[in-house]
Amino acid sequence: MSAPLTFPFPDIPGEGEAVEVAEGVLWMRLPLPMALDHVNVFAFADDDGWTIVDTGFDSRRSRTIWQKLLDGPLGGKPVARVIVTHHHPDHVGLAGWFQKDHGAELITTRTAWLFARMLLLDEQMEPVDETLAYWRAAGMDKSVYEKRLKERPFNYADIVADMPLGFKRIKEGSVITFGGRDWDVRIGNGHAPEHATLWSRDGQLVIGGDQLLATISPNLGVYATEPEADPVGDWLEACDRLSHYACDTHLVLPGHKLPFTGLPTRMRQLIDNHHGALKRLEAFLTQPHTAGDCFPPLFKRTIGEGEYGLALVEAVGHLNHLYQTGRVTRVRREDGAWLWQKVETNDD
16 A cells, blocks of 8 residues: 655745755745745756756746845855746746846756747737637636626736747656756646656655645646647546656655655545546536536535636536547537536446
């Protein structure tokens, strides 16, 4: 039987502070202005400076905190390289700043780099037609739709620093050396395409990003850029594949919440949680519903205004998986919303 989850470092680092979680490995946090109010970043000591994993948002506050970290726990040594696990703003936001202002080398997957560069160029002053059509297809609540119709959309460039040309690519099977260790690159998917996880060859550490979290499940959302995507299917495949490498002794350094051990147990939980959500959703769809109707069976709690957008895209993600695996059908309602319904079988 696999070991339960444990949290060897329960005391989180304060602002501008660091906690040493292994020899030459520092755990730090940057604030986020949302319900999930932080992102973890890590620094690994090298002869030529520090290797930083993930960066936080690009904001004046984040840059100020980083300067405190550089002058304080990092001892004024240079940042030689930045490894970005995936393209989401809380992880890549200051990568360009480290490149331009600190001369750091950027290391990430090709998909993460391409997504980041593309999204930096995609500035919108109002929602585009494709986004509006996606919201209608999902059955977005009318009051939310009307409000968003009048608002300037979130733009990636608001919180991600410009990224100069040039990066070092890592991919499935790559081996890279930093922090006095050799690391195997293993690719996750679902939460973000070609999400890098890194596994030290000494069997001690795993850098999990948002692919390997202990007490929360990362968002598996579908967006107007790829409305037929199946992130849940991608997630389940990646979890099953990565679980074969998991050991009880691994200390996982995650993108959010606390570092933890008990990775084999957590991998089973991550898989089981989504299978359970899919079963609840399928049972709910004995009657036709839009994605916007599906929050109760999926999340089992009230979804507030601040969480509505993430809940909606995750509902579409789970519905797309049921549809693409033949477990539900869908038809267009007159207002453009998809109505999803369970496929009746002889077992029903």
